[in-house]
Amino acid sequence: MTDPRSEQPAAAAGDWPSDWLRATLGFLALRALAAGPSYGYAMIGDFEQHGFGTIKGGTLYPLLTRYETAGLVVTEWRAGDGGPGxxxxxxxxxGRAELARLRVEWHRFAGTSIRYLDxxxxTKETPE
Amino acid sequence: MTDPRSEQPAAAAGDWPSDWLRATLGFLALRALAAGPSYGYAMIGDFEQHGFGTIKGGTLYPLLTRYETAGLVVTEWRAGDGGPGxxxxxxxxxGRAELARLRVEWHRFAGTSIRYLDxxxxTKETPE
DNA sequence: CATGGCTATATAGTGTCTCTAAGTAGTGAG
DNA sequence: CTCACTACTTAGAGACACTATATAGCCATG
Incomplete structure (x- = not known):
């Protein structure tokens, strides 16, 4: 497994509206790290495999830097497997606590929005 | 019914992260109009009743103006019921077609994100 | 050995959009 | 007259995604 981006192509979904990714990418990134430490390039591939499209480096890296500043993640350089560090x-x-909190909140918000869209x-008064 | 913002207080939820509202407010506004024409101040009250918190006029009115420019909505001034026009x-x-499209897409996106969060x-390879 | 491609991270410039804040105005109550 | 509520509008500031580019290690091809 030298290539973290092999496995399957994204299959469907290509690209979502950028505002939708803007809303979710933060906790998506926290979730990506919940199984253990990872690095930006691998996370981009993981998002792609799970149907989020190709997250740009110019989006993800500044986000992770903000999360480090905020104390949600810590960083460590390791040697690459035939490639750069x-x-x-x-x-x-x-970070784990934030992920747990956002998971619950997002679930509630998604439900609220989907019910509203239904x-x-x-839309007028409910018949009794 | 002279006051479109009476009925029930928001009950719970108060305010969601602004990025979440940014992502959804567009189609939420289209949905608010699906039952028939409405106006900004009433829509703000409707969002509040349905658990989205108090959307600011400085957010909603420019959005509706953009939607008019984009041809998703048309506008008409009417006299107010004891108050300004x-x-x-x-x-x-x-606009109706966009709403239908976004409803489906949002449903897919919300499902994708919630499955990813689970x-x-x-998180490693699926056991066969 | 140089050219290009993949891996991997970082940053600058631009644009969009929310927020806060304030302004304009009509109506009615004290 | 002044305040409160209704109702829409606009200005300024800040956050953040996008595009594009820079840097750099490693490897294959010719």
Whole structure:
């Protein structure tokens, strides 16, 4: 497994509106690290495999830097496997707590928005 | 019913991260108009009742103006019910088509993100 | 050995959009 | 008259994604 971006092509979904990714990329990145430390380039491939399209380096790296500043992740350089060095990111306890919190909140928000969108939703007063 | 913002207080939820609202407010506004024309101030009250918090006028009105420019809505001034005039917004066919499209896409995106977040999701290779 | 491609991270410039804040205005109550 | 509520508008500041580019290690091809 020298190539973290092999396995399967994204299959479907290509690219979502950038505002949607802007809203979610933060906790998506925290979730990507929940299974153990990883590095930017591998995370981009992981997002691609899971149907989020190709996240740009110019988006992800500044985000991870902000998260390091905020104490959600810590970093460590490791040698690359036939290639340049890799900057590994690992969740802190704070990062894990944030992920847990955002998971719940996002679930609630997604539900609220999907219920509001529902074409069946009564829009005037509810008949009793 | 002279006050479009009576009924129930928001109950719970108060305010969501602004990026989450940024991602959704566009199609939320289209959905708010799906039941018939409405105006900004009433829409703000409607969002509040449905758990989205208090959307600011400085956010909603420029959005609606962009949608008018884009041909998703058309506008018409009507007299207010004891108060200033109201600028009513109505969906065009284009707006209705966009709403239908975004409803499907948002549903897919929300599902993709929630599946990715799932703590139970296998993160290394799936056992066969 | 040089050219290009893949891996990997970083930064600058531009544009969009939310937020805060304030302004304009009509109506009605004290 | 002044305040509160209704209702829309605009200005200024800040956050952040996008495009494009820079840097750099490693490897294959010719």
């Amino acid at each position: 890799r900057k590994y990111f690992a969740l802190t306890d704070h 074409p069946e939703r009564p | 109201r600028k009513y917004f109505a969906l065009t066919d284009h 703590p139970e999701r296998p």
